[in-house]
Structures are given as structure tokens and as C-alpha cells.
Amino acid sequence: MSDKFIKINESFKCVYCGIFNERDTHGSCRNHCTECLYSLHVDIYPGDRREKCNGIMKPIQIESIGGKNIIYHKCLVCNKIKKNKSSIDDNLLNFYEAY
Ligand SMILES: [Zn+2]
Ligand SMILES: [Zn+2]
Numbered sequence: 001m002s003d004k005f006i007k008i009n010e011s012f013k014c015v016y017c018g019i020f021n022e023r024d025t026h027g028s029c030r031n032h033c034t035e036c037l038y039s040l041h042v043d044i045y046p047g048d049r050r051e052k053c054n055g056i057m058k059p060i061q062i063e064s065i066g067g068k069n070i071i072y073h074k075c076l077v078c079n080k081i082k083k084n085k086s087s088i089d090d091n092l093l094n095f096y097e098a099y
Helices: 092-098
Strands: 056-065 068-075 081-085
Touching: 056 092
Parallel strands: none
Antiparallel strands: 056 068, 068 081
16 A cells, blocks of 8 residues: 555645634545645645645636636745645635635
8 A cells, every 4th residue: 555545634724824624524635724725835745744845835727627617826936836626515605805
């Protein structure tokens, strides 16, 4: 078994807007804020928390593929771009209003 499949699904306080995010209860792994969609660069593989960068990841684009929304996050420290599946709780309208 690869440790790439270890997932940490935890509640957290958003570093960007400050709201408290509950753990994801829809079977996936919460890795970004449901309100502002900002994330943190803490995963190499989703949920593993092994990335040392810890930069703030800004949502830069939302792509809809087959009815699922994919959020593109760009790290403001190292400029890495990562794709994340949107959670059912995500307030995507906030993104469309802000950009
Ligand atoms: Zn937030
Ligand atoms: Zn980074």
C-alpha cells in the first residue's frame, strides 16, 4: 500500500476569510474554504499534508467537466497550480462574483 492514499479530513479555520469549515461529510477530503475557495499548499497528494510550502493557494479558475466542478488553485508562494474537485458545499457564486 502506498501512503499516497492516506487522507486527512479535518475541520479548519480559513486563513484567508477566517470562517470555520467543518469536516467534509460527503465522502471527500476538505482542502479548501467553502466560502472564499482559498486553499493552503500543504498536500503533495490530496490529503497527505506532506508539502512543506504552506503557501496560500488562490482560486484562479473553475472548470466544469461532465457536471463536476474543478477548481484551479495557484500557490502565491511557489506559483504551483493544482486542480481540486469542488465540494458540494462550495459557494462557487462567491468566485464568480469576485472575478
Ligand atoms: Zn475562506
Ligand atoms: Zn506552494
